[in-house]
Amino acid sequence: MNGSGLWRLKTFLFSFLMVGFTGGALNGQDSFKLKLESGQPVTIVCFGDSVTGLYYHTGGRRTYTDMLGMALRQAFPDAKVTLVNAGVSGNTVQEGLTRIDRDVLAHNPDLVTVMFGLNDMLKTPLEDYRKDLVALLERCRSVDAEVLLCTPNAITDTSNRSTEELLKYCQAMREVAREHQTPLCDTFAAFEALRKKNHLKWRLMMSDALHPNMAGHKYIAEQISSSLVGRSVSLSDIGPPTPSIPKTIALLNNNQPVRVLAMPPYDQLIKTSIAKHFATAKLEVSSWDTEAKSLHQLEQEAHQRVREMKPDLVILAMTRSAAADSQEAFINSTTWIMNWSLSFGRQEWDCLVVHPSVANPDSSDVDKDDLIRKLTAAQDLSLIDRQAGNHQATAEIFADWLLSELEQN
Numbered sequence: 001m002n003g004s005g006l007w008r009l010k011t012f013l014f015s016f017l018m019v020g021f022t023g024g025a026l027n028g029q030d031s032f033k034l035k036l037e038s039g040q041p042v043t044i045v046c047f048g049d050s051v052t053g054l055y056y057h058t059g060g061r062r063t064y065t066d067m068l069g070m071a072l073r074q075a076f077p078d079a080k081v082t083l084v085n086a087g088v089s090g091n092t093v094q095e096g097l098t099r100i101d102r103d104v105l106a107h108n109p110d111l112v113t114v115m116f117g118l119n120d121m122l123k124t125p126l127e128d129y130r131k132d133l134v135a136l137l138e139r140c141r142s143v144d145a146e147v148l149l150c151t152p153n154a155i156t157d158t159s160n161r162s163t164e165e166l167l168k169y170c171q172a173m174r175e176v177a178r179e180h181q182t183p184l185c186d187t188f189a190a191f192e193a194l195r196k197k198n199h200l201k202w203r204l205m206m207s208d209a210l211h212p213n214m215a216g217h218k219y220i221a222e223q224i225s226s227s228l229v230g231r232s233v234s235l236s237d238i239g240p241p242t243p244s245i246p247k248t249i250a251l252l253n254n255n256q257p258v259r260v261l262a263m264p265p266y267d268q269l270i271k272t273s274i275a276k277h278f279a280t281a282k283l284e285v286s287s288w289d290t291e292a293k294s295l296h297q298l299e300q301e302a303h304q305r306v307r308e309m310k311p312d313l314v315i316l317a318m319t320r321s322a323a324a325d326s327q328e329a330f331i332n333s334t335t336w337i338m339n340w341s342l343s344f345g346r347q348e349w350d351c352l353v354v355h356p357s358v359a360n361p362d363s364s365d366v367d368k369d370d371l372i373r374k375l376t377a378a379q380d381l382s383l384i385d386r387q388a389g390n391h392q393a394t395a396e397i398f399a400d401w402l403l404s405e406l407e408q409n
Helices: 003-017 029-038 064-075 093-098 126-141 163-179 187-197 199-203 214-229 246-253 266-275 295-309 327-340 366-378 394-408
Strands: 041-048 080-087 111-115 146-150 258-262 283-287 313-316 350-354 382-384
Touching (some): 111 126, 126 146, 187 214, 246 258, 258 295, 266 283, 266 394, 295 327, 382 394
Parallel strands (some): 258 313
């Protein structure tokens, strides 16, 4: 093992041992927990970059900020917690400092969680990163806000970002936490420990090489919640938000045109299903042909087509015949088909996934079928699926699902 590899191993072992470490108790930890437990109002601002902010990685409707609120209410059912998301894509700590008054302190937070580093490792010298973290701490403490430092999540190495470099910034944050008696949630160590234990589970938490999907955001929220309240909660049972297609429903209710991009056979079924409930609906349906195409081809088409079109509803129905060269290629392309089928930031149009079993109940690929279910849930999107023992026709399953959506409105 060369010197670089040995250093990385030592640092990982240190990170592993740091899981659950808090650089120092919250100065007002007992009073903070008492507020949560007794139902007194508490405001938490989550401050960071694109991992914190609301983007397509998690479906565009919610992030770990929202999940943290759910986790804290699970730990303390009477908690009255206001969560504020102050994440901006591309930000470093220094860039965060330029907007801290408007985006963070203006909310009079009781607690600020801080997660920066993925962009600092490209733009900010290590010593400046330390100084900026200290400056951020001082700004928050000047208004009596508690701070929880959070190391970034583990990543897959890219051409310009490496785990080895990220470790240096994680270590710097740990040292700032220790030197300034600030609590630390070691997110990196938690993700890295999971990767070592169960690589596939870790991989299914990632939207791309850097950004966690909703499954990863739930994991982040669980780590932060545990750091704050001293005990674990699980968010694994939380499903995607409902209704699944709110924009489509609103347009239909207001007799407005609905622009649909759909993979077969749902490009046709959407017309008949909608007509049963909205006789005068104005549907403009574009078909997204999948015949004889690989997953990589569908990924490229999603990239080129969806965001430019800006439809109101996208219906994804990848067929089992859409091949990939490996499990990783399958995961990567399926994830990016969903990623590119969403707007960049907050969800501007609806997107749902139909499982292959709905149209093809007589064939199966157990591993791929299971991966599609897990990847759709991880993206925080809704899945139309055929339950075991259900022998309904494809059109009936699709129409029943749509009716259930309309009844939620």
